[in-house]
Amino acid sequence: MPILSDASATPDRTIPSLAGLPRVVPPHRVPPERELPLAAYLRSIRDNALEGFPRRAFEEPVTRRGLLGRSSFVLNDPEAIRRVLVENQANYARTTGTTRILRPILGDGLLISEGSAWRHQRRTLAPAFTPRAIDGLVPHIAAAVTAGMERIATEAAAGPVDLFTSFYRLALEIAGRAMFSVGMDEHGTELRQFIAEYAERMGRPHLLDIVIPPGWPVPLDWARGRFRRRWIPFLDRIIAARREAERTEAHSGDLLDLLAAARNPDTGAAFTADELRDQVATMILAGHETTAGTLFWAAYLLALAPEMQERVAAEAQAADLTDPTGCQSDGRLPLTRAVIDETLRLYPAAFVVVRRALGPDTVAGHAVKASDIVMVSPWVLHRHRMLWPDPDAFDPGRFLPGASAPRRFAYLPFGAGPRVCIGAQFALSEAVMSLACVLKRFRLVLDEQEPVLPQAVVTTQPDRPARFRLIPREPVSP
Numbered sequence: 001m002p003i004l005s006d007a008s009a010t011p012d013r014t015i016p017s018l019a020g021l022p023r024v025v026p027p028h029r030v031p032p033e034r035e036l037p038l039a040a041y042l043r044s045i046r047d048n049a050l051e052g053f054p055r056r057a058f059e060e061p062v063t064r065r066g067l068l069g070r071s072s073f074v075l076n077d078p079e080a081i082r083r084v085l086v087e088n089q090a091n092y093a094r095t096t097g098t099t100r101i102l103r104p105i106l107g108d109g110l111l112i113s114e115g116s117a118w119r120h121q122r123r124t125l126a127p128a129f130t131p132r133a134i135d136g137l138v139p140h141i142a143a144a145v146t147a148g149m150e151r152i153a154t155e156a157a158a159g160p161v162d163l164f165t166s167f168y169r170l171a172l173e174i175a176g177r178a179m180f181s182v183g184m185d186e187h188g189t190e191l192r193q194f195i196a197e198y199a200e201r202m203g204r205p206h207l208l209d210i211v212i213p214p215g216w217p218v219p220l221d222w223a224r225g226r227f228r229r230r231w232i233p234f235l236d237r238i239i240a241a242r243r244e245a246e247r248t249e250a251h252s253g254d255l256l257d258l259l260a261a262a263r264n265p266d267t268g269a270a271f272t273a274d275e276l277r278d279q280v281a282t283m284i285l286a287g288h289e290t291t292a293g294t295l296f297w298a299a300y301l302l303a304l305a306p307e308m309q310e311r312v313a314a315e316a317q318a319a320d321l322t323d324p325t326g327c328q329s330d331g332r333l334p335l336t337r338a339v340i341d342e343t344l345r346l347y348p349a350a351f352v353v354v355r356r357a358l359g360p361d362t363v364a365g366h367a368v369k370a371s372d373i374v375m376v377s378p379w380v381l382h383r384h385r386m387l388w389p390d391p392d393a394f395d396p397g398r399f400l401p402g403a404s405a406p407r408r409f410a411y412l413p414f415g416a417g418p419r420v421c422i423g424a425q426f427a428l429s430e431a432v433m434s435l436a437c438v439l440k441r442f443r444l445v446l447d448e449q450e451p452v453l454p455q456a457v458v459t460t461q462p463d464r465p466a467r468f469r470l471i472p473r474e475p476v477s478p
């Protein structure tokens with residue numbers, strides 16, 4: 001596929017503080033002119049789902065293709081999206097493939113549970129994810145960011161750094177510390193190996209995962225089952241180590257405490273040990289690769305836009321980051337936050353939200369039948385020609401205070417409706433804080449000749465390791 005990129009056109013900005021900065025269009029593959037044939041489409045789902053969306057998906061409000069006897073819709077009409085994710089959401093469930101692939105690693109945690117089991121979990125977990133509760137976790141996040149920065153500084157001193165790997169470790173460290181109040185030194189390597197092993201083969205959707213009805217085994221299910229039999233004892237070991245540490249060391253409240261203390265508001269019931277473990281797996285898995293990718297793409301965009309990078313660095317250098325509480329919510333770092341928002345527009349970590357219709361519905365005039373697939377793809381939606389001016393250009397000004405808000409249901413990096421991301425506040429806190437800390441300390445220069453392109457399997461990642469030179473900045477007080 002041809003690659004589009006442009007960093008030379010004249011600026012046209014409505015936000016005065018960014019006026020005069022060059023317009024940057026990060027490179028991306030031009031979408032295919034036509035629907036891919038079925039075999040190529042299924043291959044794209046396995047290898048890079050972004051390549052499965054044809055040009056007209058970026059231009060039309062609703063597109064439809066046939067998929068093994070069913071219809072598969074891509075919705076970009078805000079009203080249609082509202083219908084599926086909010087108004088009639090009870091008619092739309094996780095797909096068989098999603099559940100089949102994720103259950104062995106996530107168990108019956110919040111992300112894949114359905115119906116009354118989901119409602120019970122969501123209500124029980126909600127108090128642990130309020131902005132106030134997240135502010136309580138900020139010291140853990142800050143400790144992990146500080147430790148992570150030292151590691152990144154050591155790596156940078158030795159030469160160019162593969163930033164996705166560095167941010168991946170950082171996000172895992174943050175998830176570990178916020179959840180268990182302990183560094184990931186002891187368990188981090190094994191955890192990364194488990195996740196990499198699963199993602200490499202068992203976590204990729206294959207044809208049989210999609211077509212075989214639930215309850216019927218497919219060959220990969222055996223491998224997934226074997227994986228789960230090793231994975232559960234590993235998670236139990238981490239939780240037991242944390243419980244042990246709690247008895248012997250000073251300990252300030254973390255997410256595990258919040259989850260263990262959580263009670264269903266209707267019944268007063270707490271999570272059982274198995275349920276607690278599944279929530280822990282869900283929060284670690286849902287929360288680290290998504291944020292790592294977001295940080296990587298923010299760094300990439302700012303390396304392509306050095307003048308913008310200097311503005312963000314100046315903001316971070318002027319801010320007091322020694323008290324990170326409320327760092328992203330109290331308006332202290334508006335440009336850093338706008339860069340994260342714009343990064344989530346151009347490279348949404350969760351590139352698609354997929355649902356299976358349980359019964360018939362009418363969506364934007366299209367008849368949806370039971371078992372049809374309905375997709376809302378933030379990757380497509382956020383670059384849609386009808387919804388965004390200059391959709392492929394990197395312009396954080398769209399999200400600065402004073403800019404007009406995006407149209408409702410046109411910007412959905414965290415989804416929408418009852419199943420909206422429960423960790424959104426947590427993710428934004430850690431992303432804003434981490435990006436500010438990196439830029440306060442380093443100038444980021446891309447050390448690659450070829451464009452780095454997005455590749456979406458579970459999340460939107462760089463298509464290969466991309467190296468950056470991290471050039472130390474003059475220190476400023478504090």
Ligand code: HEM
Pocket residue numbers: 110111112122282283284286287288290291294348349350353354412413414415416418419420421422423424426427
């Ligand atoms: C940049 C980071 C993140 C992005 C882009 C993101 C995106 C999303 C999206 C789009 C959904 C909705 C999926 C759907 O409707 O099918 C979702 C759900 C979810 N996210 Fe996130 N997420 C991020 C970080 C996190 C973090 C840090 C956590 C946990 C601490 C988390 C935990 C979850 C959970 C548990 C769900 C399922 C909610 C439910 O079904 O009720 N996410 N996320």
